[in-house]
Amino acid sequence: xxxxxxxxxxxxxxxxxxxxxxxxxxxxxxxxxxxxxxxxxxxxxxxxxxxxxxxxxxxxxxxxxxxxxxxxxxxxxxxxxxxxxxxxxxxxxxxxxxxxxxxxxxxxxxxxxxxxxxxxxxxxxxxxxxxxxxxxxxxxxxxxxxxxxxxxxx
Amino acid sequence: xxxxxxxxxxxxxxxxxxxxxxxxxxxxxxxxxxxxxxxxxxxxxxxxxxxxxxxxxxxxxxxxxxxxxxxxxxxxxxxxxxxxxxxxxxxxxxxxxxxxxxxxxxxxxxxxxxxxxxxxxxxxxxxxxxxxxxxxxxxxxxxxxxxxxxxxxxxxxxxxxxxxxxxxxxxxxxxxxxxxxxxxxxxxxxxxxxxxxxxxxxxxxxxxxxxxxxxxxxxxxxxxxxxxxxxxxxxxxxxxxxxxxxxxxxxxxxxxxxxxxxxxxxxxxxxxxxxxxxxxxxxxxxxxxxxxxxxxxxxxxxxxxxxxxxxxxxxxxxxxxxxxxxxxxxxxxxxxxxxxxxxxxxxxxxxxxxxxxxxxxxxxxxxxxxxxxxxxxxxxxxxxxxxxxxxxxxxxxxxxxxxxxxxxxxxxxxxxxxxxxxxxxxxxxxxxxxxxxxxxxxxxxxxxxxxxxxxxxxxxxxxxxxxxxxxxxxxxxxxxxxxxxxxxxxxxxxxxxxxxxxxxxxxxxxxxxxxxxxxxxxxxxxxxxxxxxxxxxxxxxxxxxxxxxxxxxxxxxxxxxxxxxxxxxxxxxxxxxxxxxxxxxxxxxxxxxxxxxxxxxxxxxxxxxxxxxxxxxxxxxxxxxxxxxxxxxxxxxxxxxxxxxxxxxxxxxxxxxxxxxxxxxxxxxxxxxxxxxxxxxxxxxxxxxxxxxxxxxxxxxxxxxxxxxxxxxxxxxxxxxxxxxxxxxxxxxxxxxxxxxxxxxx
Numbered sequence: 045x046x047x048x049x050x051x052x053x054x055x056x057x058x059x060x061x062x063x064x065x066x067x068x069x070x071x072x073x074x075x076x077x078x079x080x081x082x083x084x085x086x087x088x089x090x091x092x093x094x095x096x097x098x099x100x101x102x103x104x105x106x107x108x109x110x111x112x113x114x115x116x117x118x119x120x121x122x123x124x125x126x127x128x129x130x131x132x133x134x135x136x137x138x139x140x141x142x143x144x145x146x147x148x149x150x151x152x153x154x155x156x157x158x159x160x161x162x163x164x165x166x167x168x169x170x171x172x173x174x175x176x177x178x179x180x181x182x183x184x185x186x187x188x189x190x191x192x193x194x195x196x197x198x
Numbered sequence: 199x200x201x202x203x204x205x206x207x208x209x210x211x212x213x214x215x216x217x218x219x220x221x222x223x224x225x226x227x228x229x230x231x232x233x234x235x236x237x238x239x240x241x242x243x244x245x246x247x248x249x250x251x252x253x254x255x256x257x258x259x260x261x262x263x264x265x266x267x268x269x270x271x272x273x274x275x276x277x278x279x280x281x282x283x284x285x286x287x288x289x290x291x292x293x294x295x296x297x298x299x300x301x302x303x304x305x306x307x308x309x310x311x312x313x314x315x316x317x318x319x320x321x322x323x324x325x326x327x328x329x330x331x332x333x334x335x336x337x338x339x340x341x342x343x344x345x346x347x348x349x350x351x352x353x354x355x356x357x358x359x360x361x362x363x364x365x366x367x368x369x370x371x372x373x374x375x376x377x378x379x380x381x382x383x384x385x386x387x388x389x390x391x392x393x394x395x396x397x398x399x400x401x402x403x404x405x406x407x408x409x410x411x412x413x414x415x416x417x418x419x420x421x422x423x424x425x426x427x428x429x430x431x432x433x434x435x436x437x438x439x440x441x442x443x444x445x446x447x448x449x450x451x452x453x454x455x456x457x458x459x460x461x462x463x464x465x466x467x468x469x470x471x472x473x474x475x476x477x478x479x480x481x482x483x484x485x486x487x488x489x490x491x492x493x494x495x496x497x498x499x500x501x502x503x504x505x506x507x508x509x510x511x512x513x514x515x516x517x518x519x520x521x522x523x524x525x526x527x528x529x530x531x532x533x534x535x536x537x538x539x540x541x542x543x544x545x546x547x548x549x550x551x552x553x554x555x556x557x558x559x560x561x562x563x564x565x566x567x568x569x570x571x572x573x574x575x576x577x578x579x580x581x582x583x584x585x586x587x588x589x590x591x592x593x594x595x596x597x598x599x600x601x602x603x604x605x606x607x608x609x610x611x612x613x614x615x616x617x618x619x620x621x622x623x624x625x626x627x628x629x630x631x632x633x634x635x636x637x638x639x640x641x642x643x644x645x646x647x648x649x650x651x652x653x654x655x656x657x658x659x660x661x662x663x664x665x666x667x668x669x670x671x672x673x674x675x676x677x678x679x680x681x682x683x684x685x686x687x688x689x690x691x692x693x694x695x696x697x698x699x700x701x702x703x704x705x706x707x708x709x710x711x712x713x714x715x716x717x718x719x720x721x722x723x724x725x726x727x728x729x730x731x732x733x734x735x736x737x738x739x740x741x742x743x744x745x746x747x748x749x750x751x752x753x754x755x756x757x758x759x760x761x762x763x764x765x766x767x768x769x770x771x772x773x774x775x776x777x778x779x780x781x782x783x784x785x786x787x788x789x790x791x792x793x794x795x796x797x798x799x800x801x802x803x804x805x806x807x808x809x810x811x812x813x814x815x816x817x818x819x820x821x822x823x824x825x826x827x828x829x830x831x832x833x834x835x836x837x838x839x840x841x842x843x844x845x846x847x848x849x850x851x852x853x854x855x856x857x858x859x860x861x862x863x864x865x866x867x868x869x870x871x872x873x874x875x876x877x878x879x880x881x882x883x884x885x886x887x888x889x890x891x892x893x894x895x896x897x898x899x900x901x902x903x904x905x906x907x908x909x910x911x912x913x914x915x916x917x918x919x920x921x922x923x924x925x926x927x928x929x930x931x932x933x934x935x936x937x938x939x940x941x942x943x944x
Contacts, residue, residue, distance in 0.1 A: 060494065061476050068496035072451055077443035078436020080616070081495070082567050083649045087879040090567060117436030126435060133434040137426065137845060140853055141266030142433030143440060143567040143616030168888035175879060177567050177617050178266045179856025181890040183849070 052119030062108030089174030265618030280356030295590030342906020424845030456487030459872030512872030568616020586615030657735025710742030801926025812905030854911025
């Protein structure tokens with residue numbers, strides 16, 4: 045039986061078994077490839093999306109369990125209309141290979157929504173589930189602080 | 199721009215203007231050009247293999263794998279510098295697999311010698327040898343070579359295109375070319391009239407390419423200045439296409455399950471249950487494993503697990519201890535190389551204190567964030583492959599062989615790489631995808647490895663052993679006698695690529711071992727090769743990754759035996775050997791406040807490694823915090839001779855250090871029953887936000903040659919940390935990963 049998901053403001057009908065993780069619904073069914081597969085066991089954070097604004101690992105959420113509106117990196121902002129957190133990523137030239145950065149940005153956006161002025165310790169706490177094998181952490185930290193400042197000024 | 203999709207690799211007219219509506223010239227810089235792979239369409243000019251101009255604008259080709267090192271931007275900047283275009287007004291593409299895109303620096307770095315001692319003649323020979331890369335089809339990215347390779351060639355390509363465009367304008371205006379100038383993608387006439395390059399493309403295409411002098415560095419706009427990366431916005435918005443993101447109409451998704459005893463065969467399999475699972479379309483025999491093709495990657499992965507498979511044993515000993523016992527046997531053989539043999543290492547100098555130590559490091563997975571994957575379509579006797587890869591020429595050749603085609607019948611699209619680190623030098627993932635495509639003609643198939651499949655089927659950084667003997671006297675090192683034993687990535691890769699045995703001294707095996715920039719009067723470093731069959735390959739910084747740990751840990755032991763400050767001890771030896779190495783040590787001494795007394799409860803360690811032409815020194819600080827040990831701060835100094843992009847180079851330095859620290863702290867692949875015991879990040883962790891130290895990077899430009907950027911930050915990381923842990927705890931780390939012997943923050 046088809047399931048209806050609201051993703052980035054648009055409803056999508058999906059005809060897949062209910063146990064298929066949201067990650068693979070997004071990537072292979074809907075074609076939203078900005079959300080990445082890294083581990084499949086919630087150990088790397090590359091698949092982070094928002095459900096009703098909350099950061100979740102989409103590899104661990106079964107299609108039948110999706111409880112609200114899904115926001116992916118594509119819904120966060122587009123190249124010609126980036127969200128503040130994405131702009132901060134560009135300003136600090138954070139990405140190297142870039143593969144983990146969708147998840148990093150979604151996690152950071154969630155942190156900033158909950159805590160508009162995160163300390164370094166807050167950033168450590170919120171971001172430690174997101175792995176980056178290129179080691180971009182110093183710039184992620186700087187970008188989160190910059191995004192926080194920009195959002196405060198806005 | 200339609201023709202870019204139809205780029206051909208052969209049937210090209212070198213230096214001819216005969217193609218309707220446009221032309222493509224050979225790259226003049228190499229005396230006998232490889233065919234220009236860019237075929238210009240109507241109204242287009244492919245001025246050389248790196249510059250294509252059409253009615254829409256300028257496209258630059260950066261045929262190097264963008265795996266995070268920023269090469270797409272830096273390479274384009276080299277062309278743009280002379281072409282007088284801005285990076286935000288051009289398109290940058292990777293381009294096809296092509297001989298014209300050979301890497302001239304691969305061969306240069308394979309020359310005998312320590313590297314830092316290379317004279318002008320040897321350097322010139324290296325550059326000449328580099329053109330062998332074209333003959334050998336060495337189109338590829340690795341060995342921290344891109345900027346060394348492209349620095350002159352790409353500026354020349356840009357200058358030639360610029361002057362040819364000016365000539366086209368000169369002929370139109372009836373003025374001398376020398377009266378024209380160029381700026382922001384336009385030719386400007388003496389009266390101020392501007393001609394966009396696109397408007398001159400067709401006319402320029404009718405001209406022979408013009409050689410031009412390269413500008414002096416004083417006139418550079420881009421080189422030496424940090425540029426916004428051309429891939430940054432796409433990577434911040436999820437719109438960058440990695441191999442795993444390729445989507446084609448009618449595409450199927452596949453999962454892989456190969457023998458976990460790597461290299462072992464398969465006696466048979468039963469796919470009955472798997473074929474009944476939802477979304478499953480095919481189960482394909484992969485020889486030593488199976489693949490499932492389905493409507494969704496996850497469904498394919500589930501079904502792959504449901505196939506009953508009868509595996510055969512691995513060709514190597516099944517347990518870790520047995521594997522290392524095999525490696526140790528190599529010490530009994532005649533060394534493959536003794537590339538440093540100075541003084542008399544057999545005789546202990548009178549009055550000297552002798553010390554000995556053995557070290558061991560584990561096998562390591564590359565663990566790129568993007569698991570191995572490739573997409574292939576076999577249709578109408580032609581194969582098209584999409585994947586991130588570091589060696590397009592080899593990948594194309596191997597996929598062609600798998601499909602039973604000639605290389606020219608294979609179109610290879612190189613996407614962004616979600617990490618390479620040397621893993622994507624290999625082509626196994628592309629060959630597997632080809633096999634699936636061939637089994638399903640007309641259907642595009644994307645094969646994605648699970649994380650577990652990726653980690654358990656790697657060409658690992660070799661496990662390695664070292665036996666070190668040294669002597670100190672009057673506060674100085676007077677003898678260093680080292681032996682390293684490991685399997686050879688070069689030998690195995692030669693076999694994988696060409697089925698050829700390796701010959702002669704294996705320099706990669708002992709890089710960072712024999713060519714340490716230290717003067718020690720009695721100094722002998724030997725490399726022993728093991729033939730143990732665990733698959734090994736090129737892991738960021740390759741031999742340096744273990745050799746720097748061996749040498750720089752033991753040098754630290756020698757410094758303490760000599761009752762000397764470890765940084766001073768190194769500095770004296772470096773000053774006598776090669777001044778730029780001493781300068782990076784002095785830089786980290788200054789940055790880290792080495793000479794001030796460290797706070798109680800903290801330790802500091804230093805290490806130096808010269809690799810890929812770049813000396814890098816690092817100081818790492820550790821501290822006892824809440825019952826565990828945390829890396830608090832790190833300082834890096836590197837001398838690249840010439841820095842193309844400072845901001846990006848700093849990122850490479852701290853990123854490469856993080857890669858080395860991740861492995862030093864947590865990385866190991868161990869074996870049970872022939873299978874790798876680690877399969878995913880919970881058992882193969884890396885540094886994370888809270889475990890990454892704060893870091894400062896200083897870039898120097900003292901040395902006369904250009905050094906590499908992508909790898910040299912990795913080798914000093916492990917020994918600098920191990921030496922810091924000794925400073926903090928008094929415990930000497932002689933094996934990795936450090937988590938086994940130290941209570942590290944996780």
